[in-house]
Amino acid sequence: MRSERTPLPLALAAGAGLLFLLGPLLLIFVYAFTTEERSFAWPPPGLTLRWFAVAWERPDVWAALFLSLKVAAVSTLLALVLGTLVAAAVSRTRFFGRETISLLVILPIALPGIVTGIALRSAFGMMEIPFSFWTIVLGHATFCIVVVYNNAVARFRRLSGSLVEASMDLGADGFQTFRHIILPNIGSALLAGGMLAFALSFDEVIVTTFTAGQQQTLPLWMLEELIRPRQRPVTNVVAMVVVLVTFLPILAAFFLTRDGGETAGVGK
Amino acid sequence: MPASTAVSLSKVSRVFGPVTALDGIDLDVRPGEFFAMLGPSGSGKTTCLRLVAGFEQPSSGRVAIFGEDVTGVPPYRRAVNTVFQDYALFPHFDVRDNVAYPLMLRKVSKAERHAAAEAALEMVRLSGYGARRPAQLSGGQRQRVALARAIVARPKVLLLDEPLGALDLKLRESMQEELKSLQRALGLTFVFVTHDQGEALSMADRIAVFSAGRIEQVGSPEDVYRRPANRFVADFVGSANILPPGLVARLAGERRWASLRPEDVRLVACEGADPALVGRITARSYLGASTRLALDLGGLSVHVVRPAGELLPTEGPVAIAFEREALHLMEREA
């Protein structure tokens, strides 16, 4: 029998790797409370809650936050519709060119973000479309489709084919089968995909710099602060809030998809 | 006007790309009959069932249900329900909603459909299980739910795809009897697919034996067992001994292939026996109620099954004997 205990060197290497992954995020939490204003000095000379109040009073932070939430909500909604449609087509019907469709969906996230960004910008330029809320959404929805698609396709695959046949056999046409059988079974996967898409859009900066014009989403605000710092402690606080805001949907998506394994037709 | 056939297939072919799954078959299932489609995997029996259910369409030919042509009619408009091999219970519904699903689609009121579901569950001896989830049931219970769901809307024909395939031996035997009595109680036409000849023989009124997309024989269990139409049926249903035309010509005067059931063969002393029927025992297996022997008769291998308790020779040459009627003549030499 192979021993189930992790060999010590391997455990140490993995532990060091995890520390490398998580340590910097923890550091963000400490810096949000520092009393130091001018530098990134470690250890913090003192701890204070003061900067939370200062950040709370900043209208530019609120404006950026609201724009980001609005963009993420609309992009997620669009991506949910488009991604589910593609997933349904790819997994429920046989047609020529399925591989091409999958590639087309994955391309916006597979190519470097700067390619997508500058491509959209030059297209807007050529078509003389002015930058607006909708130009940001257009870009975000495009690369969010793949997240929804991946989640939905995986669940469609687990949804045993005989469930759909059983539904039709018992008297449900295609629409009724979709409403009563398919939708409830892929619902949690769609919710998870939607949350990931939301997190992706909420955080996106590379494409957004090319499609935003004068508008400032929260990541664009952060970028501005990184390049030309104005009030470092406020940035620290915002950074911590952003970490928290993205963690929640990720955790939720994780717990939603974790128990997906039991679904459908594995009766034996 | 009662139709004379429950299910009728005429000249039905189904081609999947380069593969011919069904090759111009004709088949009639009578109303109220317990009908088995028997064959090895890939013989076309499941495709045949799916054509009747409406999941597949014939490449050519016609399918009719109680006299009505259903070719091109979607499954949800056919008065036929299926019990799936993997049961296909909806995981997000409890047992009651699973069974009531066909009635919900037919806009039956909630109270009525729950009552009907409870009645159907009672028929399969699962009263009181309505609130459970499919995942909380055993394999046998899931199958009963699938059965209840398929009969709740009173279809004209019930299709069963390898209904007992996933159950263990004990459960399978009791389920065989139960399916039989359920079919009698409902007076429904049952069509079931199986690769297990024992199952087909014990349950069916009539059996169609499939091989390579064709039907080799249709008949009662006794017909296909005692009077197989050809070597394939003889071999597949109950593994009969097959005697070559040369030997059969000497024994019965006709140059034909013949089948001979192992249990119809006796062992006798060699003296005075036909030299072609003398050989030696090569293997012996104890089956509890009987003993099975393999004999080598000068190159021809013959199986013999004798009831337990019969004194059997252990070594040396031995001869076989059987009644002339036990020899069933089949097709002529090609």
Added chain:
Amino acid sequence: MTRPPRRPGGSLADALWRRPGLLAALLLALPVLWLVVVYLGSLAALLVQSFYALDDFSGLVVEEFTLATYAQLFTAANLAIIQRTVLMAAAVTLASAVVAFPIAYVAARYARGWRKAAFYLAVMLPLWSSYLVKVYAWKLILAKEGILTWAFAKVGLTPLLEAVLAIPGIGGNSLSVSYIGTFLVFLYVWLPYMILPMQAALERVPTNLLDASADLGARPGETFRHVILPLALPGVVAGSIFTFSLTLGDYIIPQIVGSSRLFIGQAVYTQQGTAGNVPLAAAFTMVPIAIMGLYLWGAKRAGAFDAL
């Protein structure tokens, strides 16, 4: 009630049932239209732009076909940018494969139950948390007055840090303005993209293969070399596609942490922004696309996708 009644919309359902191709077409119409028009259309626009050129005197884009813009890529300064970026992408890819392996291996082989979930989350949280916040965290860590300098001082290794920073080329005034700093941030930000496919590949290695190898007399090192590594390789290749591609296209990390010398992404950004030379920016983006195309083609030739 043997048969369900026809319902409104039923004939559409029937039509779709009879023609699955029509169903697929209807499902795909909207998303494909979106992706083709919005995305492929934009890529095409980009490609077209790269064949235009900037008029040096007027500062306007001349919309005539020319290869002059591509020729500019081959000036010494621009070639240096490309070389610098590719070297960095290669270094980041190699390092992330090394750092990712123990994590992926322990997660795939040894972790069970809640430990497995914890491993998964420990990789997913950094993967999904804000890119800029991660970069920002490293600005804090690498700052001259930051935690890393402090830690080196605490354990008395300050001379070592100073020696490393004194290495010409990759060193610098402090970690946050050196290539080492840029490298560390890239490694950190893209590491999860290497761990996940690697772990997925390792989970597909059946345990009994390892037992068989040990049973046949292989020492752990030999099992690793002859069994685990070849089977994990598809995961490494998949991960390297991410780490390589993402490093090639990034323009924010080297802008915030690192020396003032440009990477491809920064070149694209400045050309299309401050310089207003959209054609040259477009031509520059074709470089990562071409490199990734070659990379994917090579990976495919090596059979890396068959195993995926």
